[in-house]
Amino acid sequence: MYKVFVNDKPLFLTSVVEKETDFQLFLLESIDIEQLIAKMFSGRIEKAFLYYPDEKQGLKLLKEKIPVAKAGGGLVYNKKGEILFIFRNGKWDLPKGGIEKNEDIEDTAVREVEEETGVKGLKITGKLQKTYHIFKRNGNYKLKITSWYEMTTKYDGILTGQIEEGIEKVAWLKPAEITEALKNSYENIKLLFEEDSIKQTLL
Secondary structure, eight states: OEEEEETTEEEEEESOOOOOSSSEEEETTTOOHHHHHHHHHTTSOSOEEEEOSSHHHHHHHHHHHSOEEEEEEEEEEOTTSOEEEEEETTEEEOOEEEOOTTOOHHHHHHHHHHHHHOOOSOEEEEEEEEEEEEEEETTEEEEEEEEEEEEEOOOOSOOOOOGGGTEEEEEEEOHHHHHHHGGGBOHHHHHHTTSHHHHHHHO
16 A cells, blocks of 8 residues: 655555545546545545555556656664754654756765755665655646665764755754654654664664
8 A cells, every 4th residue: 555645644545445434435547636636735635545456556547647756865874873854844854855867866865865964974774665745836736756765874063954945953863852753744754764674763
């Protein structure tokens, strides 16, 4: 099952038909996707399931219905085992950003972390799950697919938030602080911390 977030509300891509309880079920093939997204943005629908017999094919079909924007981001550990967070738009987030022309997605992730936080010497140590969310720009909906990477760095210099990206604060957070920060974060970011390898750092 794929989780796509629309204004932080979940839209599930599923190949299983469940009896409806607190959500609405739609057929991916026939749904007017823009209308559904508009209803989720306005709060008229809080949670929805999109059914397609094959989930991977379903994701492919969704990409055909909504233009895709690719992004890369990093979940970065320092020598003390703290994790790098940014604070913008009133929420805690992880550094990420859009891919540039002819750029490899791993290079995107490293470049964006450096640009948004000022942290250098980044080394990718693992690949995390992709996250999906739908946003609106210039009146059009786009599906942002972010590839996330686990990274490490020995950098202990000054943290510098990228002002033009609206980043107010950059901080290394300890496990207890992360648990608190996630209460004021995005659902996509919370998903990353549900991965077993990362869950361990919060215990």
